[in-house]
Amino acid sequence: MSPQILITDDDNDILSALSLLLKSEGYSVNTANSPEQAIEKFRAHNFDLIILDLNYARDTTSGEEGIQLIAALRQLDETIPIVVMTGWGTIEVAVSTMKNGANDFIQKPWENDRLLAIIANQLKLAKSHRQFAKLSQENQLLQAEFYSHNVIAESSAMQQIIGTLKHLAQSDVSVLLTGENGTGKSLFARLIHDNSPRSKHSMVSVNMGAVTESLFESEMFGHVKGAFTDAKTTRIGRFELADEGTLFLDEIANTPISQQAKLLRVLEDRQFEKVGSSKTQHVDIRLIAATNADLQQAVNAGQFRKDLLYRVNTMTIEIPPLRQRSADILPLANNFLTQIANKHNKPQLTIALDARQALQNYAWPGNVRELGHVMERASILCQTNEIGRNDLRLDIEGEFTATPTAKLASVSQQPQDTSADLRSLNEIEKDIIINRLDYYKGNAIEAAKSLGVSRSAFYRKLDKIKSET
Ligand SMILES: Nc1ncnc2c1ncn2[C@@H]1O[C@H](COP(=O)(O)OP(=O)(O)OP(=O)(O)O)[C@@H](O)[C@H]1O
Structure with missing residues:
Protein backbone atom coordinates (compact mmCIF):
# COMPACT_ATOMS: atom_id res chain seq x y z
CA MET A 1 0.00 0.00 0.00
CA SER A 2 1.36 3.43 -0.89
CA PRO A 3 2.12 5.80 2.02
CA GLN A 4 -0.82 8.01 3.00
CA ILE A 5 -0.09 11.71 3.34
CA LEU A 6 -2.34 14.38 4.86
CA ILE A 7 -1.77 17.95 3.63
CA THR A 8 -3.24 20.80 5.67
CA ASP A 9 -3.38 24.32 4.33
CA ASP A 10 -6.09 26.96 3.96
CA ASP A 11 -4.94 27.81 0.44
CA ASN A 12 -6.74 25.55 -2.02
CA ASP A 13 -4.23 26.25 -4.77
CA ILE A 14 -1.43 24.94 -2.59
CA LEU A 15 -3.47 21.86 -1.70
CA SER A 16 -4.07 21.11 -5.39
CA ALA A 17 -0.48 21.71 -6.46
CA LEU A 18 0.94 19.57 -3.66
CA SER A 19 -1.62 16.81 -4.21
CA LEU A 20 -0.72 16.66 -7.87
CA LEU A 21 2.99 16.47 -7.13
CA LEU A 22 2.70 13.80 -4.44
CA LYS A 23 0.21 11.66 -6.37
CA SER A 24 2.54 11.70 -9.37
CA GLU A 25 5.19 10.25 -7.02
CA GLY A 26 2.87 7.38 -6.02
CA TYR A 27 1.66 8.68 -2.65
CA SER A 28 -1.97 8.58 -1.55
CA VAL A 29 -3.06 12.08 -0.60
CA ASN A 30 -5.81 13.51 1.57
CA THR A 31 -6.28 17.20 2.26
CA ALA A 32 -7.69 19.46 4.98
CA ASN A 33 -8.16 23.20 4.78
CA SER A 34 -8.37 23.98 8.49
CA PRO A 35 -6.80 22.64 11.72
CA GLU A 36 -10.23 21.32 12.80
CA GLN A 37 -10.66 19.37 9.59
CA ALA A 38 -7.10 18.06 9.90
CA ILE A 39 -7.82 16.66 13.37
CA GLU A 40 -11.10 15.17 12.22
CA LYS A 41 -9.44 13.42 9.27
CA PHE A 42 -6.51 12.33 11.39
CA ARG A 43 -8.85 10.66 13.87
CA ALA A 44 -10.64 8.80 11.10
CA HIS A 45 -7.76 7.56 8.92
CA ASN A 46 -4.31 6.08 9.22
CA PHE A 47 -1.72 8.46 7.80
CA ASP A 48 1.99 7.93 7.43
CA LEU A 49 3.01 11.60 7.25
CA ILE A 50 1.49 15.06 7.62
CA ILE A 51 2.49 18.23 5.80
CA LEU A 52 1.00 21.28 7.44
CA ASP A 53 0.97 25.00 7.04
CA LEU A 54 1.56 27.06 10.16
CA ASN A 55 -0.79 29.94 9.37
CA TYR A 56 -4.54 29.84 8.82
CA ALA A 57 -7.42 32.27 8.76
CA ARG A 58 -6.77 33.97 12.12
CA ASP A 59 -3.54 35.67 11.13
CA THR A 60 -0.89 35.05 8.56
CA THR A 61 2.44 35.20 10.32
CA SER A 62 2.45 34.15 13.99
CA GLY A 63 2.19 30.42 13.30
CA GLU A 64 0.09 30.07 16.45
CA GLU A 65 -2.65 27.92 14.90
CA GLY A 66 -0.10 25.61 13.31
CA ILE A 67 1.75 25.20 16.61
CA GLN A 68 -1.51 24.33 18.35
CA LEU A 69 -2.35 21.87 15.60
CA ILE A 70 1.03 20.13 16.04
CA ALA A 71 0.43 19.89 19.79
CA ALA A 72 -3.03 18.38 19.22
CA LEU A 73 -1.66 15.88 16.68
CA ARG A 74 1.14 14.89 19.04
CA GLN A 75 -1.45 14.15 21.72
CA LEU A 76 -2.98 11.65 19.34
CA ASP A 77 0.21 10.20 17.89
CA GLU A 78 3.74 10.67 19.17
CA THR A 79 5.50 9.21 16.20
CA ILE A 80 3.88 10.32 12.93
CA PRO A 81 6.29 12.51 10.92
CA ILE A 82 5.10 16.12 10.68
CA VAL A 83 6.63 18.39 8.06
CA VAL A 84 5.89 22.10 8.47
CA MET A 85 5.51 24.53 5.56
CA THR A 86 6.36 28.11 6.18
CA GLY A 87 6.41 31.31 4.19
CA TRP A 88 9.34 33.64 3.77
CA GLY A 89 10.22 35.49 6.97
CA THR A 90 8.83 32.91 9.36
CA ILE A 91 11.81 30.58 9.48
CA GLU A 92 12.35 31.24 13.17
CA VAL A 93 8.81 30.14 13.91
CA ALA A 94 9.38 26.99 11.86
CA VAL A 95 12.54 26.19 13.76
CA SER A 96 10.73 26.58 17.06
CA THR A 97 8.01 24.15 15.90
CA MET A 98 10.70 21.53 15.54
CA LYS A 99 11.37 21.85 19.24
CA ASN A 100 7.67 21.31 19.81
CA GLY A 101 6.91 18.23 17.81
CA ALA A 102 7.52 18.88 14.11
CA ASN A 103 10.13 16.72 12.38
CA ASP A 104 11.25 18.99 9.55
CA PHE A 105 10.22 22.09 7.65
CA ILE A 106 10.24 23.48 4.11
CA GLN A 107 9.99 27.02 2.92
CA LYS A 108 7.31 28.20 0.50
CA PRO A 109 7.58 28.35 -2.42
CA TRP A 110 9.04 24.88 -2.18
CA GLU A 111 11.46 23.16 -4.49
CA ASN A 112 9.84 19.92 -5.58
CA ASP A 113 12.99 17.81 -5.28
CA ARG A 114 13.77 19.08 -1.82
CA LEU A 115 10.22 18.50 -0.58
CA LEU A 116 10.18 14.97 -2.01
CA ALA A 117 13.54 14.21 -0.40
CA ILE A 118 12.28 15.40 3.00
CA ILE A 119 9.14 13.26 2.68
CA ALA A 120 11.09 10.15 1.65
CA ASN A 121 13.57 10.62 4.53
CA GLN A 122 10.88 11.15 7.13
CA LEU A 123 8.95 8.07 5.98
CA LYS A 124 12.12 5.98 6.12
CA LEU A 125 12.96 7.25 9.60
CA ALA A 126 9.44 6.58 10.88
CA LYS A 127 9.56 3.05 9.51
CA SER A 128 12.82 2.30 11.27
CA HIS A 129 11.46 3.78 14.52
CA ARG A 130 8.42 1.51 14.23
CA GLN A 131 10.63 -1.48 13.58
CA PHE A 132 12.79 -0.60 16.54
CA ALA A 133 9.78 -0.25 18.85
CA LYS A 134 8.44 -3.56 17.58
CA LEU A 135 11.76 -5.30 18.04
CA SER A 136 12.35 -4.04 21.56
CA GLN A 137 8.87 -5.16 22.60
CA GLU A 138 9.45 -8.53 20.97
CA ASN A 139 12.75 -8.83 22.80
CA GLN A 140 11.03 -8.31 26.11
CA LEU A 141 8.62 -11.09 25.24
CA LEU A 142 11.40 -13.41 24.15
CA GLN A 143 13.39 -12.86 27.29
CA ALA A 144 10.43 -14.08 29.30
CA GLU A 145 10.14 -17.18 27.18
CA PHE A 146 12.69 -19.97 27.00
CA TYR A 147 12.16 -22.55 24.38
CA SER A 148 14.31 -25.16 22.81
CA HIS A 149 14.12 -25.69 19.07
CA ASN A 150 15.40 -29.20 19.43
CA VAL A 151 12.27 -31.30 19.10
CA ILE A 152 12.61 -34.91 20.22
CA ALA A 153 10.13 -37.34 18.71
CA GLU A 154 11.17 -40.97 18.65
CA SER A 155 7.77 -42.55 19.23
CA SER A 156 5.75 -43.28 16.12
CA ALA A 157 2.84 -41.29 17.57
CA MET A 158 4.95 -38.15 17.81
CA GLN A 159 6.61 -38.68 14.45
CA GLN A 160 3.19 -38.81 12.85
CA ILE A 161 2.09 -35.67 14.67
CA ILE A 162 5.20 -33.79 13.64
CA GLY A 163 4.63 -34.82 10.02
CA THR A 164 1.08 -33.44 10.24
CA LEU A 165 2.21 -30.22 11.91
CA LYS A 166 4.86 -29.59 9.24
CA HIS A 167 2.25 -30.19 6.56
CA LEU A 168 -0.25 -27.83 8.23
CA ALA A 169 2.49 -25.24 8.63
CA GLN A 170 2.45 -24.65 4.86
CA SER A 171 -1.17 -23.46 4.96
CA ASP A 172 -2.56 -20.52 6.89
CA VAL A 173 -5.15 -22.62 8.68
CA SER A 174 -5.83 -21.95 12.40
CA VAL A 175 -4.52 -24.76 14.57
CA LEU A 176 -5.67 -25.71 18.06
CA LEU A 177 -3.15 -27.78 20.03
CA THR A 178 -4.65 -29.74 22.90
CA GLY A 179 -3.02 -31.92 25.53
CA GLU A 180 -2.02 -32.03 29.16
CA ASN A 181 0.29 -29.47 30.74
CA GLY A 182 3.90 -29.80 29.73
CA THR A 183 3.33 -32.03 26.68
CA GLY A 184 5.07 -29.54 24.40
CA LYS A 185 2.20 -27.53 22.93
CA SER A 186 4.18 -24.27 22.97
CA LEU A 187 7.14 -26.00 21.37
CA PHE A 188 4.93 -27.42 18.62
CA ALA A 189 3.34 -24.01 18.03
CA ARG A 190 6.90 -22.77 17.44
CA LEU A 191 7.55 -25.71 15.12
CA ILE A 192 4.50 -24.78 13.01
CA HIS A 193 5.62 -21.16 12.81
CA ASP A 194 9.25 -22.05 12.00
CA ASN A 195 8.11 -24.29 9.16
CA SER A 196 5.59 -21.83 7.77
CA PRO A 197 6.00 -19.18 5.06
CA ARG A 198 5.67 -16.65 7.91
CA SER A 199 8.83 -17.85 9.65
CA LYS A 200 10.77 -14.69 8.75
CA HIS A 201 8.31 -12.69 10.82
CA SER A 202 7.57 -12.94 14.52
CA MET A 203 5.69 -15.52 16.49
CA VAL A 204 4.11 -13.66 19.39
CA SER A 205 2.83 -15.70 22.33
CA VAL A 206 0.21 -14.65 24.82
CA ASN A 207 -0.66 -16.67 27.88
CA MET A 208 -4.36 -15.91 28.06
CA GLY A 209 -4.47 -17.06 31.67
CA ALA A 210 -1.90 -14.47 32.67
CA VAL A 211 -3.51 -11.43 31.06
CA THR A 212 -5.58 -9.60 33.66
CA GLU A 213 -9.12 -8.76 32.65
CA SER A 214 -8.66 -5.02 33.13
CA LEU A 215 -5.56 -4.88 30.92
CA PHE A 216 -6.77 -7.36 28.34
CA GLU A 217 -7.59 -4.88 25.58
CA SER A 218 -4.48 -2.81 26.10
CA GLU A 219 -2.29 -5.94 26.08
CA MET A 220 -3.91 -7.42 22.98
CA PHE A 221 -4.70 -4.32 20.93
CA GLY A 222 -2.38 -1.69 22.43
CA HIS A 223 -3.34 1.78 23.58
CA VAL A 224 -2.67 5.36 22.58
CA LYS A 225 -0.97 7.84 24.85
CA GLY A 226 -3.41 9.21 27.40
CA ALA A 227 -6.02 6.48 26.84
CA PHE A 228 -6.07 5.99 30.63
CA THR A 229 -4.15 7.29 33.62
CA ASP A 230 -1.16 4.97 33.27
CA ALA A 231 -0.96 5.21 29.48
CA LYS A 232 2.08 7.48 29.40
CA THR A 233 3.16 6.37 25.94
CA THR A 234 1.59 4.65 22.98
CA ARG A 235 1.75 0.87 23.34
CA ILE A 236 1.84 -1.70 20.57
CA GLY A 237 -0.47 -4.64 21.30
CA ARG A 238 0.23 -8.30 20.68
CA PHE A 239 -1.92 -8.45 17.55
CA GLU A 240 0.06 -5.63 15.94
CA LEU A 241 3.36 -7.19 17.05
CA ALA A 242 2.35 -10.42 15.34
CA ASP A 243 1.45 -8.67 12.07
CA GLU A 244 2.60 -10.80 9.11
CA GLY A 245 3.65 -13.52 11.56
CA THR A 246 1.95 -15.92 13.94
CA LEU A 247 -0.07 -15.18 17.06
CA PHE A 248 0.04 -18.00 19.61
CA LEU A 249 -2.76 -17.85 22.17
CA ASP A 250 -1.73 -20.23 24.94
CA GLU A 251 -4.25 -21.42 27.55
CA ILE A 252 -7.05 -20.02 25.40
CA ALA A 253 -9.71 -21.55 27.67
CA ASN A 254 -8.70 -18.99 30.30
CA THR A 255 -9.74 -16.00 28.17
CA PRO A 256 -12.13 -14.04 30.41
CA ILE A 257 -15.67 -14.52 29.10
CA SER A 258 -16.15 -10.74 29.09
CA GLN A 259 -13.29 -10.42 26.55
CA GLN A 260 -14.15 -13.31 24.28
CA ALA A 261 -16.41 -11.26 21.98
CA LYS A 262 -13.58 -8.75 21.38
CA LEU A 263 -11.18 -11.54 20.62
CA LEU A 264 -13.67 -13.14 18.26
CA ARG A 265 -14.15 -9.91 16.34
CA VAL A 266 -10.46 -9.45 15.62
CA LEU A 267 -10.04 -13.11 14.72
CA GLU A 268 -12.98 -12.87 12.31
CA ASP A 269 -12.24 -9.53 10.67
CA ARG A 270 -8.52 -9.15 11.40
CA GLN A 271 -9.39 -5.59 12.47
CA PHE A 272 -9.11 -3.80 15.78
CA GLU A 273 -8.72 -0.41 17.41
CA LYS A 274 -6.12 0.59 19.99
CA VAL A 275 -7.64 1.53 23.35
CA GLY A 276 -8.41 5.26 23.23
CA SER A 277 -8.41 5.42 19.43
CA SER A 278 -11.24 5.11 16.95
CA LYS A 279 -8.93 4.28 14.08
CA THR A 280 -9.36 0.79 12.75
CA GLN A 281 -6.15 -1.14 12.11
CA HIS A 282 -5.77 -4.26 10.00
CA VAL A 283 -3.56 -7.20 10.85
CA ASP A 284 -2.42 -10.21 8.93
CA ILE A 285 -1.80 -13.04 11.38
CA ARG A 286 -1.82 -16.81 11.47
CA LEU A 287 -3.51 -18.09 14.59
CA ILE A 288 -2.35 -21.00 16.74
CA ALA A 289 -4.10 -21.65 20.06
CA ALA A 290 -3.44 -24.18 22.80
CA THR A 291 -5.31 -25.53 25.76
CA ASN A 292 -5.24 -28.34 28.27
CA ALA A 293 -8.96 -27.92 28.88
CA ASP A 294 -11.89 -29.56 27.15
CA LEU A 295 -13.19 -26.57 25.20
CA GLN A 296 -16.43 -28.31 24.21
CA GLN A 297 -17.13 -28.90 27.88
CA ALA A 298 -16.30 -25.26 28.60
CA VAL A 299 -18.81 -24.27 25.88
CA ASN A 300 -21.47 -26.51 27.46
CA ALA A 301 -20.76 -24.95 30.85
CA GLY A 302 -21.20 -21.46 29.38
CA GLN A 303 -17.55 -20.54 30.03
CA PHE A 304 -16.42 -20.38 26.43
CA ARG A 305 -18.18 -18.97 23.38
CA LYS A 306 -19.15 -21.55 20.81
CA ASP A 307 -18.41 -19.17 17.90
CA LEU A 308 -14.93 -18.55 19.32
CA LEU A 309 -14.34 -22.29 19.56
CA TYR A 310 -15.25 -22.71 15.89
CA ARG A 311 -12.93 -19.86 15.01
CA VAL A 312 -9.90 -21.42 16.72
CA ASN A 313 -10.38 -25.13 16.15
CA THR A 314 -10.26 -25.38 12.35
CA MET A 315 -7.63 -28.10 12.83
CA THR A 316 -7.25 -29.69 16.25
CA ILE A 317 -4.12 -31.67 17.04
CA GLU A 318 -3.93 -33.58 20.29
CA ILE A 319 -0.47 -33.99 21.81
CA PRO A 320 -0.45 -37.26 23.76
CA PRO A 321 0.79 -37.36 27.36
CA LEU A 322 4.33 -38.61 27.86
N1 LIG B 1 9.24 -33.22 22.01
C1 LIG B 1 10.00 -32.40 22.75
N2 LIG B 1 11.31 -32.28 22.50
C2 LIG B 1 12.10 -31.47 23.25
N3 LIG B 1 11.64 -30.73 24.27
C3 LIG B 1 10.33 -30.79 24.56
C4 LIG B 1 9.44 -31.62 23.81
N4 LIG B 1 8.21 -31.48 24.32
C5 LIG B 1 8.30 -30.60 25.31
N5 LIG B 1 9.58 -30.17 25.46
C6 LIG B 1 10.07 -29.23 26.47
O1 LIG B 1 9.27 -29.40 27.64
C7 LIG B 1 8.96 -28.16 28.25
C8 LIG B 1 7.46 -27.98 28.31
O2 LIG B 1 6.94 -27.85 27.00
P1 LIG B 1 5.86 -26.76 26.61
O3 LIG B 1 6.00 -25.54 27.45
O4 LIG B 1 5.89 -26.61 25.14
O5 LIG B 1 4.53 -27.53 27.07
P2 LIG B 1 3.03 -27.04 27.02
O6 LIG B 1 2.21 -28.20 26.59
O7 LIG B 1 2.92 -25.79 26.21
O8 LIG B 1 2.77 -26.71 28.55
P3 LIG B 1 1.57 -25.85 29.20
O9 LIG B 1 0.28 -26.53 28.82
O10 LIG B 1 1.84 -25.95 30.66
O11 LIG B 1 1.69 -24.48 28.64
C9 LIG B 1 9.66 -27.11 27.41
O12 LIG B 1 10.90 -26.84 27.99
C10 LIG B 1 9.83 -27.79 26.06
O13 LIG B 1 10.92 -27.25 25.37
Missing part, protein backbone atom coordinates in the same frame (compact mmCIF):
# COMPACT_ATOMS: atom_id res chain seq x y z
CA ARG A 323 3.14 -41.81 29.56
CA GLN A 324 1.52 -42.85 26.28
CA ARG A 325 4.76 -42.53 24.31
CA SER A 326 7.43 -44.10 26.43
CA ALA A 327 9.80 -44.34 23.45
CA ASP A 328 10.31 -40.58 23.87
CA ILE A 329 11.23 -40.65 27.56
CA LEU A 330 14.91 -41.60 27.40
CA PRO A 331 15.76 -39.54 24.32
CA LEU A 332 14.10 -36.55 26.00
CA ALA A 333 15.93 -37.21 29.27
CA ASN A 334 19.25 -37.36 27.40
CA ASN A 335 18.38 -34.19 25.51
CA PHE A 336 17.78 -32.41 28.81
CA LEU A 337 21.13 -33.70 30.08
CA THR A 338 22.85 -32.32 26.96
CA GLN A 339 21.20 -28.93 27.55
CA ILE A 340 22.21 -28.96 31.22
CA ALA A 341 25.80 -29.94 30.40
CA ASN A 342 26.03 -27.16 27.79
CA LYS A 343 24.54 -24.63 30.16
CA HIS A 344 27.03 -25.42 32.94
CA ASN A 345 29.90 -26.18 30.60
CA LYS A 346 30.35 -29.63 32.13
CA PRO A 347 30.61 -33.13 30.65
CA GLN A 348 27.26 -34.77 29.99
CA LEU A 349 26.00 -37.21 32.63
CA THR A 350 24.78 -40.67 31.63
CA ILE A 351 21.78 -42.54 33.04
CA ALA A 352 22.21 -45.86 34.87
CA LEU A 353 20.02 -48.83 33.98
CA ASP A 354 17.92 -48.68 37.16
CA ALA A 355 17.30 -44.97 36.61
CA ARG A 356 16.30 -45.61 33.02
CA GLN A 357 13.77 -48.18 34.18
CA ALA A 358 12.39 -45.78 36.78
CA LEU A 359 12.05 -43.05 34.15
CA GLN A 360 10.24 -45.44 31.83
CA ASN A 361 7.85 -46.60 34.51
CA TYR A 362 6.92 -43.30 36.03
CA ALA A 363 3.55 -41.86 34.91
CA TRP A 364 4.76 -38.26 34.33
CA PRO A 365 1.68 -36.29 35.35
CA GLY A 366 3.61 -33.10 34.51
CA ASN A 367 4.81 -34.62 31.21
CA VAL A 368 7.95 -33.36 29.45
CA ARG A 369 8.25 -30.27 31.63
CA GLU A 370 8.36 -32.48 34.72
CA LEU A 371 10.94 -34.72 33.09
CA GLY A 372 13.09 -31.63 32.50
CA HIS A 373 12.83 -30.64 36.16
CA VAL A 374 13.62 -34.17 37.33
CA MET A 375 16.72 -34.34 35.13
CA GLU A 376 17.88 -30.93 36.33
CA ARG A 377 17.48 -31.95 39.96
CA ALA A 378 19.09 -35.34 39.35
CA SER A 379 22.11 -33.63 37.78
CA ILE A 380 22.53 -31.61 40.95
CA LEU A 381 22.09 -34.57 43.28
CA CYS A 382 24.26 -36.95 41.28
CA GLN A 383 27.71 -37.39 42.80
CA THR A 384 29.24 -39.44 40.02
CA ASN A 385 29.00 -39.06 36.27
CA GLU A 386 26.07 -41.48 36.07
CA ILE A 387 22.58 -40.64 37.33
CA GLY A 388 21.19 -43.44 39.50
CA ARG A 389 17.60 -44.19 40.38
CA ASN A 390 17.95 -42.52 43.78
CA ASP A 391 19.08 -39.27 42.17
CA LEU A 392 15.75 -39.05 40.36
CA ARG A 393 13.80 -38.91 43.63
CA LEU A 394 10.73 -40.02 41.76
CA ASP A 395 9.32 -42.14 44.57
CA ILE A 396 10.49 -40.02 47.48
CA GLU A 397 9.02 -36.60 47.04
CA GLY A 398 5.52 -35.83 48.27
CA GLU A 399 4.78 -33.86 45.09
CA PHE A 400 4.86 -37.01 43.07
CA THR A 401 2.49 -38.95 45.27
CA ALA A 402 -0.19 -36.28 45.44
CA THR A 403 -2.02 -37.16 42.24
CA PRO A 404 -3.66 -40.40 41.09
CA THR A 405 -1.25 -40.64 38.18
CA ALA A 406 1.65 -40.23 40.54
CA LYS A 407 0.20 -43.01 42.67
CA LEU A 408 0.39 -45.07 39.53
CA ALA A 409 4.03 -44.18 39.28
CA SER A 410 4.87 -45.29 42.74
CA VAL A 411 3.09 -48.65 42.43
CA SER A 412 5.07 -49.33 39.32
CA GLN A 413 8.40 -48.78 40.95
CA GLN A 414 8.50 -51.47 43.52
CA PRO A 415 10.43 -52.48 45.41
CA GLN A 416 11.31 -49.07 46.89
CA ASP A 417 14.50 -50.28 48.47
CA THR A 418 16.84 -50.25 45.50
CA SER A 419 19.74 -51.81 47.30
CA ALA A 420 17.70 -55.00 47.66
CA ASP A 421 16.35 -55.03 44.12
CA LEU A 422 18.09 -58.03 42.67
CA ARG A 423 15.18 -59.25 40.60
CA SER A 424 15.65 -60.15 36.96
CA LEU A 425 14.38 -57.85 34.19
CA ASN A 426 11.58 -60.37 33.50
CA GLU A 427 10.44 -60.22 37.09
CA ILE A 428 10.50 -56.42 37.17
CA GLU A 429 8.47 -56.30 33.96
CA LYS A 430 6.01 -58.81 35.36
CA ASP A 431 5.54 -56.72 38.55
CA ILE A 432 5.01 -53.57 36.56
CA ILE A 433 2.45 -55.17 34.29
CA ILE A 434 0.50 -56.65 37.19
CA ASN A 435 0.59 -53.40 39.13
CA ARG A 436 -0.49 -51.43 36.12
CA LEU A 437 -3.41 -53.80 35.48
CA ASP A 438 -4.37 -53.48 39.13
CA TYR A 439 -4.27 -49.73 38.91
CA TYR A 440 -6.53 -49.67 35.86
CA LYS A 441 -8.87 -52.20 37.48
CA GLY A 442 -8.13 -54.85 34.87
CA ASN A 443 -8.53 -52.53 31.84
CA ALA A 444 -5.75 -53.88 29.60
CA ILE A 445 -6.20 -51.18 26.96
CA GLU A 446 -5.63 -48.37 29.45
CA ALA A 447 -2.76 -50.27 31.08
CA ALA A 448 -1.09 -50.83 27.68
CA LYS A 449 -1.59 -47.16 26.77
CA SER A 450 -0.05 -45.97 30.02
CA LEU A 451 3.03 -48.13 29.39
CA GLY A 452 3.37 -46.85 25.86
CA VAL A 453 3.04 -50.31 24.27
CA SER A 454 0.51 -51.53 21.73
CA ARG A 455 -2.48 -53.53 22.90
CA SER A 456 -1.24 -56.66 21.12
CA ALA A 457 2.25 -56.35 22.65
CA PHE A 458 0.65 -55.98 26.07
CA TYR A 459 -1.50 -59.08 25.56
CA ARG A 460 1.56 -61.04 24.42
CA LYS A 461 3.34 -60.07 27.64
CA LEU A 462 0.27 -61.03 29.68
CA ASP A 463 0.09 -64.42 27.97
CA LYS A 464 3.76 -64.98 28.76
CA ILE A 465 3.19 -64.13 32.42
CA LYS A 466 0.21 -66.49 32.58
CA SER A 467 2.15 -69.31 31.00
CA GLU A 468 4.96 -68.85 33.54
CA THR A 469 2.67 -68.94 36.60
